[in-house]
Structures are given as structure tokens and as C-alpha cells.
Amino acid sequence: MNHLSDREWMAYRTKNKDRGRMLIACPDQPGIVAAVSQFLFSQGANIVQSDQYTTDPETGNFFMRVEFDVVDLEERIEELRRRFATVANDFGMDWSIIEAKRRKRMAIFVSKEDHCLLELLWQWKSGQLHADIAMVISNHTDLQELVEPFQIPFYHVPVSKERKEQAEAEQLALTSGKVDVIVLARYMQILSPRFLQDYPQQIINIHHSFLPAFVGAKPYEQAYKRGVKLIGATAHYVTEELDAGPIIEQDVQRVTHQHDAEDLKQLGRQIERTVLARAVGWHLQDKVLVYQNKTIVFP
Template identity: 70%
Template sequence: MKQAVPNKKSIPNRARMLISCPDQPGIVAAVSQFLFEHGANIVQSDQYTMDPEGGMFFMRIEFDLERLDERIAQLKSDFAESANVFQMKWSLVKASRKKRLAVFVSKEDHCLLELLWQWQAGDLDADISMVISNHPDMQGIVESFGIPYYHIPVTANTKEEAERKQLELLVGQVDAIILARYMQIISPKFIEYFPGRIINIHHSFLPAFVGASPYAQAFKRGVKIIGATAHYVTEELDAGPIIDQDVQRVTHRDNVDELKRIGRHIERIVLARAVSWHVEDRIIVHHNKTVVFN
């Protein structure tokens, strides 16, 4: 069984805050003053104001605080007051507390393997708690990484039952779900259990080529660049907030098989990057768009 090396980003006393609220003067001052008074040292701070007048304000802060473990509960409770003044939506987490992921996969293995490889190399700062698949194909490779594999077949008739079984495994056990070329549509009811916490890789440059067989669509249209898109899953198919996209040039020589081969390389890079940003608390979703502090 392989062991992931310790991730270098996991500094014991480091915490991360994400904040979004209506913009007004004094937010940065209040937050940084609060942290200073509590003895924290800000090591990274990013902010974005959607529109200086009357828009939204977004902020991400990384800070170090001695004995974070024992003090984080009090810190949160103290911050809640300031947060109310500014009508903040906010989160405050320990960086060392790895997020637990479930990876969903069907028959294509490249996105899963990239996540496993980056996890093992210490580049993906998360725990992969389980892999769930509607096919048995990848049981061997997944278990060789010491990760539980659940084969839950899905047919038109058993879909509801399958999702029930999946939820039994997932709820309370994982923080986010990664659809690593999982070729089943997730029901709205399922999504409600993990709002803003299901990431999908779509094998096209959205919003081009929504739906099935995007590489065949791309070939037919004769595009000169193909791409892939990682996005949060919402009720509307392939229409959720985009996290990341990447592309590669292609030519008239590339047939559909070749586009798929090239596309696999784009997909795995884009999905792994999006998952990294999610587990490192770099993403704030606002309406149907993302603010990514990377």
C-alpha cells in the first residue's frame, strides 16, 4: 500500500478565512485588526471588490496563530460578532485539517489516476476517502492505493436506489465529491446534500459543446482549439459555476480519437487544479460564478 507524503502546505498553526459581504469602507481594517489583536500573523491576503460602489467584497486570508488547535473555537465565536456588522458569509478552517474527498468514476481512468498520483506526490492536500464507480474496472488500482472502492451499478431503473446507497456512504464522511469522468447525471435531490461541493470535469470548453460527445461535436464544427472545464455541479446540466478551464491547439489532422487523446491530458490537469483550489479554500461561489484566489 502506497503512502501519500506529507503535504508541505500543511503547517500546523495555519488557518484560512474566506469572506464575502457587501462592500463598505473598513472591512479590511476590521478583519486585520481583529486578527492582530488575537495574535495572528497574516501570511497571505487576497481581496476582490466586484465594483467599488455598491458591489460585493470577497476576501481570503491565510494566517498563523500559536496553539491554533485550542484557540480556533474561541476565535470563531469572537469573529462572529464582527462578521454580523458587515453581513458577512464566512468560513474559518485549519489548513492542517485535510478535506475528505469521494471520487466518482466510470470507465475512463485518466482523471482518477491524476488525482491519485498528485495525492501520492503530496501535491493534492486532501484525503481521498473512497472511490465510487458504476463499473468494477478500477477496483484493483484504487485498492492498491489503500483506498476503499465501492462498485454501485446504475441503470435507468436503479438510479434512485443507487444514489441512496451512495449517500449512505457519503453523508458525514466526505467534504466534497469529485466527478472524475463519471458518466451519470446526478439528481437535484442528491446535489442538495452537497451544495457547492460537487466538482465535475466536462470535456469541452464550456459553454461550447454542452452535453454528450463534445469531442465529436468539436470535430464536426472544425474548431482549432479544444478544451476542458471544471465546474461546480448545479441542477442545470454543464451550467454550474466554472472553476477552471484550459485548452490546447488542434489541427485538421486530429480525428475524434485524437481529440479524445489530447483532451484526456487537458481534462486531468484542469480537474486536478480545480480540486486543489477547492481543498485549499481558494474558491468563493457568488451567484453562478467563482472568485478564485490562486
Template identity: 50%
Template structure:
């Protein structure tokens, strides 16, 4: 049992979203009380009180939670059905299983492994998969299995089939830590779990190879990174987190790339943590992210 699972023993997280209407907050808080739960935190957002959408995240403590979960779930379903709400309930003491896909670049990969070892990410990491072998020793030094799945040429069918064989049924979500391969729509349908990506914020202004060189030639004053969920539309999925850093004329393309790598690591780590803590609600091509950040 990890430190995270110990501190969140008997804690549940309830996510609710659907059409906004009177009585929702009272209904949710009453059902928690009815089931002998004590609310630890509650965040909510309404896009419009008249005809808008309602989103809520409630964390509550309930002694002997595991034994009572079926009864609580039945009560939630009965309570929220008349409101037409969607919901999910998770035991916060159970860390999500996160697989990482990587390529040659190691900065995002190692950041996630380091934060995981420090107990900052409430996840387990059953495996790292890469289409290169240069990070194998680093990954194994963290005690995490490493799998090499080559992916060359335009046809990725065989590589994706092997990755799916490793992942299906073994993970709750997947992180692309600068995995420099395009993920097919068929892969996303088959894996059927969320996939989180990180990329530099220059897209689409500096698309393709050597984006930092192109940005340097253009004389940019800001660089940044974006973490988002992967969809069939390349780099257009719902955004989880973004950040920027200032640069100036004296910096080389290599300087920009180094500073960009720092921002990428931070942005991806925050996105992973918030997803793992059930702080992100997907709504169409948008996200509602309940954090203490503005």
C-alpha cells in the same frame, strides 16, 4: 499526519464576503492581530467600491491554533456582524475528505490519485465509487477503498440511495471524475456538500455522445475543458477553472480525444486543489478564485 498538514500546522484560513464598505480590511487585519495571529497571505477583490460585493481570503499563523479557535471565531462573529458579512474559518492543517465518483474512463481518476499520493492535493480520499469495475484494481493499488455501485436504466433512485449511504457524514466534498451519470437534484440536496464536475468545453456546441468525433467533423481549432460546481441545472454550475489546447486539421478524432483528456486532467486537478485550499468563493452562479494565475 501528511506533509501538507505538517507545513500548515497552526495556520488558519478566513474567508469573508459581503457588501463592500469602508473599514473591512482594517477590521479583519486588526482582529487577526488582536488574536496574536501573523498574516501569511491576504487576497481581496471588490466588484465595485460603491455598492459592490467584497471578497477576502486571509491565511494567518497562530501558535496553538486549535486551542484558540473558539475564541477567534467568537471575535470574528462580533467584529463582522455590524458589517453584515458572511465568513468561514478553517484549520489548514486538517485536509478535506474528498470522495471520487468515476465510470469507465480512468484518466481523471488516476490523475487525482497520483497527485494525492505525491502530496500535491491537501485531501484525504476515503473512497472511490464507480458504476463499473474496470478501475477497481488501480484504485486499490493506491490503498484507497473501492466501491462498485451499478447504475443502469433511467431510474437511478436505488444507485443514488446506496451512494448516499456511503457518502453522508463521511466526506467534505465529492468529485465527479468523468462519472457518466446525471446527478439528481434530490441527491444534491441530500449530500449537502459541494460536488465538482469536469467536462469538455464543447458543451453545448457538441452535446451528447462522441463529442470529439463531432468536433473533428466540424474542424475545430481549439479544444478544452471546464471544471465547475454541480447544481440542479445540468452543466451550468459556477465555473472554477477552464483551459484550452490548440489542434489542427491533421489530427484525428482520437488525437483530439487524447489531447482533450490531458486538458481535462489538468483542469480538474487545479479545481480540486483550489477548492481544497479554500481558494474558491461561490457567489451566485460565479466564483472568485484567489490563485496566482491571471
């Protein structure tokens, strides 16, 4: 399921063979960076990139993402984890150590609109999205034909009011143990809290955004009537509160009075696919950390 050319794939593997990532979140206090970097140095690792952020140096929370190279990472990673546990314990860290070459397994949920799906498939095929796309799941069959040439399994799971619960059970059966991240690429169904539980901060959604926001149906119609000069899109993690999860990325596009509601929708699609692909790309490279209801993005 790898569509890079042999040359590109080899280059990627070689570049990332011994590349690891460390993600850390803990209460801030002096000495964290020293302890982490000292640990990595003692293990023979070389820090390639390091980003950090503290909500407040006195009493806040500290977040860190480190990329490092260490010889024979694959063989040594369990040992690294075991050894780092002591350090992590001292500082009360939430943490993980990840091999950069292990690509996340992704499921894409769609309904009938193809623009977000196509952008993800294209970026994936051109080697820009570092994921294995395990499957596409849809409540309709409209996009099946589009997915076929990419040789990705397409599953049709119809959703209706009556069989919503059953549909989610089927979806979970398909993804369970096979999927690390779910992208809602204009999937026009609301997922239940039960479903979300299985993928905390692992489900990414895209929706249109305006200044000001328009509540209720037909937002593009409303935006047209108000004569907005910008339309936008927001990619966010899905939480129980609808469309109010942590924002990963946003962008806007300039419009004028000459654009009718249909034009706005079409331009909206362009922003949606760009913003979603950017957010997914960052997530796949572990560049997005979540704290309370906001994200820290180290792009």
C-alpha cells in the same frame, strides 16, 4: 492514508500547524479590511496571505480570503470563532475560519475512464493534493483493480434507470458524514437535485469544451467535422442546470486537421485531467469562492 514520506509529512504539518484560513463574503462597505485585520492582530495572529475582491466598491459584494498564523491555533480556534462572530455580525458576513492542516475528505466518483482518477491519485500520492481520499465510488467495477494499490476503499454502486434513486441513496449512505467534497472524475451519470442538495458547491465536475460549443451527441466527432483548432476542458461546480454551474478552471490544447476524432478524444483526456486536478487542488485549499453563477479564484 497519508502517502507522503515521513519527512514530507512532518514538514507539511510543521509548516501548517498554526496556519488558519478565514473566508468572508458580505456586502461591500468601508472598513471591512480594517475590522478583519484589526481583529486578527488583536488575537496575536500574523497575516501571511490576503486576497480580496469586490464586484463594485460602491454597491457590490466583497470577498476575502486570509491566511494567518497564530500560536496554538487548534486549541484557540473555537475561541477565535466566537470572538469573530461579533465582527462578522456588524458587516453581515458569511464567513468561516478553517485550520489549514485539516484536510478535506474527498470522494471520487468514476465510471469506466481512468485518466482523471489516475491524475488525482498520482497528485495526491505525491503530496500535491491536500485531501484525505475517503473512497472511490463507481457504477462499474472496471477501475477497482487500479484503486487497490492505493489502499482506498472502492465501492461499486450500480446505476440503472430503475434503481437510480436507490443508487443515490446508497451513495449518500456511504458519503454521509464522511465526505466534504465529491469529485466527478468522468462519472457518466447525472446527479439528482436531491443529491446536490447535500453537497452545495462541494461537487466538482469536468467536461470537454470547444469554441464554438457543440450541442448534442458525439462532440468530438462534431469538432472534427468543423475543423476546430483548439479543444478544451472546463471544471465547474455542479448545479441543477446541467454543465452550467460556476466555472472553476478551463484550458485548451492546439489541434490540427491531422487529428481525427479519436485523436481529439485522446488529447481531450489530457486536458481534462490537468484542468480537473487544478480545480480540485484550489478547492481543497479553500481558494475558490462562489458568487451567483461565477467563481472568484485566489490561486
